[in-house]
Amino acid sequence: MGTEISEPLIIDKESIDVGGGGCIDSEHVPEWKDQITIRGLVVSALLGTLFCIITHKLNLTVGIIPSLNVGAGLLGFFFVKSWTGFLTKLGFQVTPFTKQENTVIQTCVVACYGLAFSGGFGSYMIAMDEKTYQLIGADYPGNRAEDIKNPGLWWMTGFIIVVSFLGLFSLTPLRKVMILDYKLTYPSGTATAMLINSFHTHSGAELAGKQVKCLGKYLSISFVWSCFKWFFSGIGDSCGFDNFPSFGLTLFKNTFYFDFSPTYVGCGLICPHIVNCSVLLGAIISWGFLWPFISAHAGDWYPSGLESNNFKGLYGYKVFIAIALILGDGLYNLIKIVYITAKEICNKSTQQSKLPIVNEVIDDESSKGLAEQRKRDEIFLKDRIPTWFAASGYVALAAISTATIPIIFPPLKWYMVLVSYIIAPALAFCNSYGTGLTDWNLSSTYGKIGLFIIASLVGSDGGVMAGLAACGVMMSIVSTAADLMQDFKTGYLTLSSAKSMFVSQLLGTAMGCVIAPLTFWMFWTAFDVGSPDGPYKAPYAVIFREMAILGVEGFSELPKHCLALCAGFFVGALLVNLLRDVIPKKISQFIPIPMAMAVPFYIGAYFAVDMFVGTVILYIWERINQKDAEDYAGAVASGLICGDGIWTIPSAVLSIMRIDPPICMYFGPSLSS
Numbered sequence: 001m002g003t004e005i006s007e008p009l010i011i012d013k014e015s016i017d018v019g020g021g022g023c024i025d026s027e028h029v030p031e032w033k034d035q036i037t038i039r040g041l042v043v044s045a046l047l048g049t050l051f052c053i054i055t056h057k058l059n060l061t062v063g064i065i066p067s068l069n070v071g072a073g074l075l076g077f078f079f080v081k082s083w084t085g086f087l088t089k090l091g092f093q094v095t096p097f098t099k100q101e102n103t104v105i106q107t108c109v110v111a112c113y114g115l116a117f118s119g120g121f122g123s124y125m126i127a128m129d130e131k132t133y134q135l136i137g138a139d140y141p142g143n144r145a146e147d148i149k150n151p152g153l154w155w156m157t158g159f160i161i162v163v164s165f166l167g168l169f170s171l172t173p174l175r176k177v178m179i180l181d182y183k184l185t186y187p188s189g190t191a192t193a194m195l196i197n198s199f200h201t202h203s204g205a206e207l208a209g210k211q212v213k214c215l216g217k218y219l220s221i222s223f224v225w226s227c228f229k230w231f232f233s234g235i236g237d238s239c240g241f242d243n244f245p246s247f248g249l250t251l252f253k254n255t256f257y258f259d260f261s262p263t264y265v266g267c268g269l270i271c272p273h274i275v276n277c278s279v280l281l282g283a284i285i286s287w288g289f290l291w292p293f294i295s296a297h298a299g300d301w302y303p304s305g306l307e308s309n310n311f312k313g314l315y316g317y318k319v320f321i322a323i324a325l326i327l328g329d330g331l332y333n334l335i336k337i338v339y340i341t342a343k344e345i346c347n348k349s350t351q352q353s354k355l356p357i358v359n360e361v362i363d364d365e366s367s368k369g370l371a372e373q374r375k376r377d378e379i380f381l382k383d384r385i386p387t388w389f390a391a392s393g394y395v396a397l398a399a400i401s402t403a404t405i406p407i408i409f410p411p412l413k414w415y416m417v418l419v420s421y422i423i424a425p426a427l428a429f430c431n432s433y434g435t436g437l438t439d440w441n442l443s444s445t446y447g448k449i450g451l452f453i454i455a456s457l458v459g460s461d462g463g464v465m466a467g468l469a470a471c472g473v474m475m476s477i478v479s480t481a482a483d484l485m486q487d488f489k490t491g492y493l494t495l496s497s498a499k500s501m502f503v504s505q506l507l508g509t510a511m512g513c514v515i516a517p518l519t520f521w522m523f524w525t526a527f528d529v530g531s532p533d534g535p536y537k538a539p540y541a542v543i544f545r546e547m548a549i550l551g552v553e554g555f556s557e558l559p560k561h562c563l564a565l566c567a568g569f570f571v572g573a574l575l576v577n578l579l580r581d582v583i584p585k586k587i588s589q590f591i592p593i594p595m596a597m598a599v600p601f602y603i604g605a606y607f608a609v610d611m612f613v614g615t616v617i618l619y620i621w622e623r624i625n626q627k628d629a630e631d632y633a634g635a636v637a638s639g640l641i642c643g644d645g646i647w648t649i650p651s652a653v654l655s656i657m658r659i660d661p662p663i664c665m666y667f668g669p670s671l672s673s
Helices: 007-017 038-061 069-089 099-118 130-136 153-164 166-170 172-181 187-199 202-230 249-253 262-270 273-295 314-350 367-382 387-408 414-438 443-458 463-493 498-526 539-553 562-582 594-603 606-624 626-656
Strands: none
Touching (some): 038 069, 038 262, 038 498, 069 099, 069 202, 069 626, 166 463, 172 367, 172 387, 202 626, 262 626, 273 314, 314 443, 314 594, 367 463, 387 414, 387 463, 443 463, 463 498, 463 539, 498 626, 539 594, 606 626
């Protein structure tokens, strides 16, 4: 989830040290081939594997993926610096570690673990499996047994390969327009560039060393704690610290408890305060008031005595109201971004752009700034990526994909895939432009739109499967195109070649096409993925399948008053977003985000408590020592998330070997005498 960075912040940061602290005009810049090294690719593969595991774990538990760029940048810097330092002590001569190589590593890692998200392993792809079908119910209208495709390592890898590269070719010819002409901010890309530039100054390298030590410390603590928790987690899903009734058994039944998860506390440290508070507010509204209220009408609004995962009961309200909030928020932001994009493009043709960009003020006293800009522009435009290469690459990959996807998913006909690829570059441009303005990547929203359209066009005979597959096609293109443009911005500010950025994206995507399915397969074989009572609920699997069924069947089978509640929350999401945009910033910053509020509606309140603990820790830290919090919060959070993520590997191995935890720590009411 992206956060908006204001224009003054970007200008100040740029003016302080975007070039890395020295005279950028005299700085030696390696050739693009020298920026991509074997050691960098090895480190990228290792970190890509780690972050794919972390992304899968978050995807299959709560579905919120914080930015891991700080961790990727720090760990990439640490591994290469450690390796070069070790070889130097042994007497070997090593190539210096440059910020361009650091940028390539960052790009590779982000491209790799990005596929763990856009590949749909926690959403549209797993929504096709038999477990999700059974969870919704074999007798549920529109939920057909024919629309089942269980996860398989080979077909998932093949699908990821044929859809993941097209986005890289779709907008490459527009890189000059987006970065130099429109001067789009791309806040995350700019922040990443500042981070990398700071590593490669004397003072920055010293701070980076301290940050790495901090990350390593909390990674070790998180790993040891996760290992300790395992010993008490017993057999089943009701044992251990993950089921600790922190606030009493009554609130525990309504999922309000602290489950001692380093990952979610780390997410709370990374995510903005408003996101964490929005998640907690959503948990309070749903599990504190709405679900108990609806449960009190069991027997009237829906049949009493139904199983907890029956869509004709309370479970149906949970899923569909969450969908209403997600769609309301997504639709509003999509319309907003398209409007801003169209307005600013029109303004660009008639007057100077008014985009929230990095305005580089050049006057008689700022010849250094002029020289720096010229140097960046020169390097960015030096190694051109021919338009014919990008266009022919897109056409060739689209032809292969159009022929291959109907073989994997027969209900999705070749002409539907072809039409998707014809309109995809326009949607990718809108999303990339919007990401550059606001840092919001709306790829999942574009995917849901494709899901609804294709599912409704195909109809009851295969519409669910076709819609889910179309969602994957659209989501992959739009997401990778925005990520590439973000990396071009990072490369521009770190004096990295555009060609090295493009090639490293290709290499990172190629790594992800192998690593993302393999790491998901580890989860799939070791754990009970998709079980509503287990740790890996895969919450978005049910949501995405229900969206596809809605596209085919409409709203006729919803429980009593569910449609009215959904409409209310949908409109509420629109109004809350509108309110955030029209009132002054000093007030709107305290208005919750509907998309964040929606997540606990379906999953539960426990992770909201964990994330709120993280945000409270950060808030107190900022009040005690603002500078320390700014310097080390990201490192602490990354360490907590990475340590817990690393423990997933031995935990999966123990599960595959059928080695169970020795102790079940369970809490229940005391027996009356």
